[in-house]
Amino acid sequence: MFSSEEQAAKNYLWVLAVILLFTFSSMVLISWVIDPFGVLRKDRGFPELCAEGIKTTDDRTSIPLLPLKTQFSEAIIGNSRIKRGFTRESFEGNALKKTANLGISSLTMEELYQLSAPLIQSKQLDTIWIGLDFGMFGKRNPDAMKVYETSQTSYDRLSSYLSGALSFKAWRETTFVIRRFHNCRSPVRDYQGFIISGKYWHKRNNAWNEKTTGSDSVELTRRRLLKEFSETDNEQASRYQYHLTLLEELLKKAGNNSVQLNLFINPSHPDYFDILDKAGKLNNYRQWKLDIETVIQNAPRTAMGPRFMDFSGWYVHKDFMPLGCRDNFAPPCPFSDFTHYRPQIGMQILREFQK
Template identity: 20%
Template sequence: MDSPTASRRFLLWLALSFALVCAAVACLNYLIDPYGLFGTPRIQGFNAIKPAAAERVRVAKPYMATAARPATVIAGNSRPELGLNPQSPCWPDDYKPVFNTGIPGASFYMQTQYAKHALMAGGGKRVLLAVDFLDFLTNTATPATRPDWPALARSYAGRLHIPGEDAPAWQRIHQQAQDQLGALFSLTTLADALGTVARQRAAFTADRRADGFNPGRDYQAIIRSEGQHVLFAQKNAELRERLANPKLGLFPPGQHSNESFEALKGILGWAKQHGIAVTVFINPYHADYHRIIAESGLGETYAQWTQRVAEIAATAAVPFRDFNAQGFELGETPPGPGVRGEHIRWFWEPAHYTAELGQAMLERLLYNSICDVQYQDTRTADAPRHP
């Protein structure tokens, strides 16, 4: 039988080996940083592109914003995340650095909270706030309740620092430890880290840049392999299904507001208190999008929504733009079935606009008449071209 000394020595070596393996995993996960969570420098050919970050946007963006310390914030959902480029030549020097806090699938209130956090992180003074029709729709058959803002933010508040609205200290410590230690000592993170390195040279791999922007590389991949027709068909079907509920509308019974309208008023009031300039704008939609809204019986609701948003912006004395009424050609016909590698100028699909349309939008939002010309000189050589 082994002596007690030999058993202790074996257990000691086992514990040491386990600790070394854990340390090695943590170091590798930190160096590659597959989600952009730690702000590790991005090195071309090693970890510059973050394919796995697309699935961890809600976790990573608060930490990315803290590292970026932006002077200007782009806020909204996945539409401005794909369309408004923080590296556009449109931005004046005093607007930089710019960070895109767009969060796919988030409630409008969540979008505003992430924007507040990013503004506080860098002492930011400007925000371009995108509003989206679907984010303001509600089930009109559901009785109205007063929004419980802390409860609505409970799942993510620990990641945010908003003076006067911070979660309790214990929640922030627990949430941030869970996010960061979980990412360091995780075999899932290790697999994503190794996949990050392996996919650096793959064409059109999904990505989230350090400035929060989604360059749409996964859209480009679909366009090259299946064609843009597939993107349009899929999004149109999703939109029809989502708007098929006959109980959709803007206000609960007997009310003249809802959670998202109150959140819009809330961030405009908050921004005024903190001396932050806000520009509110409505995302542009392709003609297919408008057509499906009308076919779903929500055309009048949409018109009522745009008017209400404009009224709230006017009451707060902030600039407002509706990019569905700016003279853009929103009815472009996408390439037909079987056509691969080409896309129309302004849209990836009916709901999401390209950075080229975003460039034209920034020209109007920032009153910069030269940025569209400069954009033509900065297009990436491998980007799919419109006809």
């Protein structure tokens, strides 16, 4: 016979186990319904409760999952400049291809390689656009980003279930969506990775415009960038050279797998170069551009390319900016801050490649 204390302890453990099981089951069920990463698709329950699409801002988890469930013939990859600067409308002129926007905020060169290499080898794509950025080559890799092997016939349901409903990240992002329920009905990005200009994004974008157009906010952003560039570790030759080597490897893989690479250096606001100069990194930037050109020129030439264009000089001086846009970021000016350009510039970049 159990003593009263032992029986009470046993009952407590049973109650605790039931509570934990109920909590776990509830989180799995809610994640299954909400599908924050947009990976469960038609497998999820009660699809009418939440709109289709990616409902989280965790790019490093959601974007590498896209190729598991989305078939596309070309992709554009880069950091937040690509994410925000290229819309679905940018590629509407090419009706023969289905394009994915795999832009990830603060993407590093290691992550770009991790994301691009499996896609090149998958035989799923025939064209990849890559927007190159100076900061990619000096940053250390942040939190690990998991990538997945994909192919023309891949439909890894197990990975989808594990990532979409049975992972801590899925529960964390589900909680994020619950706290902002309108985000469930108005996803952040669609199943091809393009930003959806819905209620949630408009709210964030309006807040962003208010934040970036005020004189105090502009000055704070300038100081933040100056600090970031001053601390950028491009001087460490081994890491910088390793990043260039990764680019060389990507070019070789693309040539070996008959994938066309369209590479370009992103345009920047004129003040971006002033900040680089004050941080003592303008010469590093110029050398980086020369190194990029050398790597691409030395890559094996095939009928598929690679093709390369440098758009950094488009707005290098304030005189190149449209009238009324030289001292602010208000729409319809081409930049929303010192680094991010608006979709009108993305469309202009694509037109340059089509010439």
